[in-house]
Amino acid sequence: MCGLSLNVPPQSVYGFLGPNGAGKSTTIRMMLGLQRPDRGAISLFGRPLKDERIALLKRIGSLVESPSLYLHLTGCENLEVHRRYLGAPKRSIEDVLATVDLTSVGDRLVRHYSSGMKQRLGFAQALLGDPELLVLDEPTNGLDPAGIHEVRTLVRSIPKRRGITVFLSSHLLSEVEQVATNLAIISQGRLMFEGTREELRQRSKQQIIVEVDQPERAYALLIRFCRTVTREGNSLKIAPDGDCKPAQINSILVKEGVAVTRLTAQHPTLEDFFLELTSSPGPEREYATR
Helix, strand or coil: CCCCCCCCCCCCEEEEECCCCCCHHHHHHHHCCCCCCCCCCCEECCEECCCCHHHHHCCEEEEECCCCCCCCCEHHHHHHHHHHHHCCCCHHHHHHHHHCCCHHHCCCEHHHCCHHHHHHHHHHHHHCCCCCEEEEECCCCCCCHHHHHHHHHHHHHHHHHHCCEEEEECCCHHHHHHHCCEEEEEECCEEEEEEEHHHHHHHCCCEEEEEECCHHHHHHHHCCCCCCEEEECCEEEECCECCECHHHHHHHHHHCCCCEEEEEEECCCHHHHHHHHHHCCCHHHCECCC
16 A cells, blocks of 8 residues: 555445456455554544444444354344444334335345345345444445346435445446445555546547548547547547537538438546546656545
């Protein structure tokens, strides 16, 4: 780690991303007090973890991949075991079951739960202590599409329903893109980007895609006006700049008798931006906001 500092807004869904080996799991283990840093110190909620370990960790709930459940017990009985360990009030079981939409199956043996239901029960366990921060590490691992959808819906709802901040680490970029309000991308322990989804869109480079019947002629015409034009088959990719915008591009081509069959402006996806930041890490490629 290179002095990693993360600014996680309250009641946000904070997507924590990075390639394998970037330091995501190490960061989470240190946040949860499961691993000590080689140097420096860990602070949570602006307080030193070393000095206030128990008090700070009580403010965090966590679910790392698959939950640890007793299959021969019911959902309620599993939560009762965890409730006693935490010293949480008895009414909290009914409360968290309602949050994860498992009230109707609370008395059913967990061995009869689907994978998605087991994962939601794991969420309920993590919520029992009424934490301020919920840390999720790969919460959709091993789930089928239905289970992934259930978890996605639950993650979206938690900040509003419970007033809890969600810290979500996952390798499924498309899933994170659908639920996260804020994003952080790290590479080799270094923060490469941190901000909202809108800030990510503003930093990403828009492209104009044009499909034409005369690609060679279209390329020759547009290269006079546009700084960056690349050709792929019958398509041209153009970086908008100055007068080189969709309306002007269409006007230039039509005026010269080139038929335009498609013209769209596209923003790169989270995956595109992620690959751009992490493929060649280094100071010259950083998009850090701090």
